Structure formats: structure tokens, C-alpha cells
Amino acid sequence: MRNYRFNRQRGRAGTRPGEFAGPAAADPRLLRERMARQLQARGISAPDVLSAVKAVPRHLFVQEALAAQAYEDTPLPIGHGQSISQPYLVALMSELLQLKPGMRVLEIGTGSGYQAAILAALGCTVFTVEHLRDLYRNASSLLRNLGFRTIYPHLGDGTLGLPDAAPFDRIIVTACGPEIPEPLVDQLDENGILLVPVGSRTRQNLKRLRKTGGRLTLEDLDPVVFVDLVGVHGR
Numbered sequence: 001m002r003n004y005r006f007n008r009q010r011g012r013a014g015t016r017p018g019e020f021a022g023p024a025a026a027d028p029r030l031l032r033e034r035m036a037r038q039l040q041a042r043g044i045s046a047p048d049v050l051s052a053v054k055a056v057p058r059h060l061f062v063q064e065a066l067a068a069q070a071y072e073d074t075p076l077p078i079g080h081g082q083s084i085s086q087p088y089l090v091a092l093m094s095e096l097l098q099l100k101p102g103m104r105v106l107e108i109g110t111g112s113g114y115q116a117a118i119l120a121a122l123g124c125t126v127f128t129v130e131h132l133r134d135l136y137r138n139a140s141s142l143l144r145n146l147g148f149r150t151i152y153p154h155l156g157d158g159t160l161g162l163p164d165a166a167p168f169d170r171i172i173v174t175a176c177g178p179e180i181p182e183p184l185v186d187q188l189d190e191n192g193i194l195l196v197p198v199g200s201r202t203r204q205n206l207k208r209l210r211k212t213g214g215r216l217t218l219e220d221l222d223p224v225v226f227v228d229l230v231g232v233h234g235r
């Protein structure tokens with residue numbers, strides 16, 4: 001696993017930059033180990049996913065004022081009406097993608113960059129698209145500062161995919177629209193998996209689409225709650 005740069009420098013009073021102090025100032029590594037145990041108790045079993053959760057400093061992906069809640073199993077606001085998904089959902093989706101190191105993964109909805117970081121920690125090359133400039137900028141600089149070299153952030157409408165970088169082994173959509181965006185199906189490689197929430201604002205289901213021998217099969221998975229997927233093929 002990578003040696004993340006944030007571990008090296010110490011700030012004032014012995015805290016590291018971006019780290020929280022006070023009564024809740026337990027070692028983030030211990031908090032992540034506890035979170036991984038809780039995810040395991042909820043049914044996440046893939047060892048590589050649990051290792052990725054233990055490796056990525058989620059507290060740096062949320063606003064400083066919320067850092068003390070970063071290792072609770074809850075979504076948190078990241079500004080602009082958007083949120084970082086709850087850790088269980090990130091872990092579940094990462095597991096459902098059946099990733100292998102070296103795979104090319106497209107993520108729609110960069111948000112905080114946390115899901116992209118987990119995918120990269122799983123050894124994948126990650127192309128991630130965000131349509132809000134501020135979030136795109138923040139996530140890009142955070143991921144760069146943390147030393148991620150296999151994540152390529154893009155600004156734009158992710159419902160159009162990234163034709164220039166296609167095809168992808170895996171595609172994950174972390175916002176919910178009324179239907180599966182057609183360009184994403186087209187940009188999925190043979191033997192690929194596309195994971196996408198679909199539905200209304202109040203009723204959403206995770207769907208897993210596989211492309212095998214040029215044929216598509218669709219599985220209906222868990223009910224979920226995501227923010228809106230906007231754009232040409234979104235809401």
C-alpha cells in the first residue's frame with residue numbers, strides 16, 4: 001500500500017495537517033480499523049476492500065468541522081448540496097464491482113474524491129468525472145497532495161462518459177438519475193460491469209449491468225439513496 005504523504009509532516013501541537021484534535025482525537029488509523037470491523041459485521045467480506053478502507057484517510061475528504069464524524073457510517077455534506085456517501089455504500093459498491101488491480105474504472109460523480117481514492121487503493125486506474133467546478137478542483141488537489149498517481153479527474157457531464165478514454169472495465173455512477181445513461185453502456189468493455197443507481201428522488205435501486213459476448217444482463221440490487229445525477233442523460 002502507498003505511503004501517503006499526509007503521514008509525514010506534523011503541524012503545530014503535534015497534530016498533522018487536516019487532523020482533528022480534542023477528545024475525539026483518537027488515532028485515525030485505529031478509527032479506520034474499527035470502521036473496517038463494523039463494515040465486516042455488516043457483510044462486507046472482500047479483504048482487498050477492507051484493506052482499502054483502512055488505508056484511505058476519509059477524515060481528509062470531509063470538511064474540517066466534520067472530521068470527527070468521518071469514521072462513523074454516515075454520509076456527510078461536502079458543500080454545493082452534495083455529499084460523500086456513507087462508508088458502507090462505498091465499500092458495498094467497491095465489492096459489487098469485482099475489481100482486479102490494473103482495471104480501468106470510470107467513476108461518475110467525483111464529489112469529495114473518496115470513492116475514487118478507494119478504487120485507486122484497490123489498484124485500479126481511475127477516470128473520475130465531476131460537473132461542479134469547485135468540487136472537481138478540491139478533489140483534484142487533495143488526491144494529488146495525497147500522492148495518488150493513478151486517478152485522472154475530469155470536469156464535465158459524466159452522463160456522456162469519457163469517449164476518448166473508453167472502453168472501461170468497470171463503470172460506477174455515484175449519483176442517481178431516472179435511467180441508465182446510454183453512453184455509459186456503450187463505453188463499457190466486453191466482460192465489463194456497470195454499477196448505477198436508478199430511480200426517482202424517493203425510490204432508488206442499485207443496478208448491476210454486465211456485458212458478456214455483446215449481450216447485456218441486468219441485476220436489481222439493494223435500495224439506495226443518492227443525490228441527483230444531472231446532465232444530458234440525467235435528471
Ligand code: SAH
Nearest residue numbers: 084109111112115130131158174229230231
Ligand atoms: N463519489 C462521491 C460521491 C459524490 S455525490 C464521493 O466519494 O464523495 C455525487 C456527485 O455527483 C456530486 O458531487 C455531484 O455534483 C456529481 N454529479 C451529479 N451529476 C453529475 C454529472 N452529470 N456528471 C458529473 N458529476 C455529476
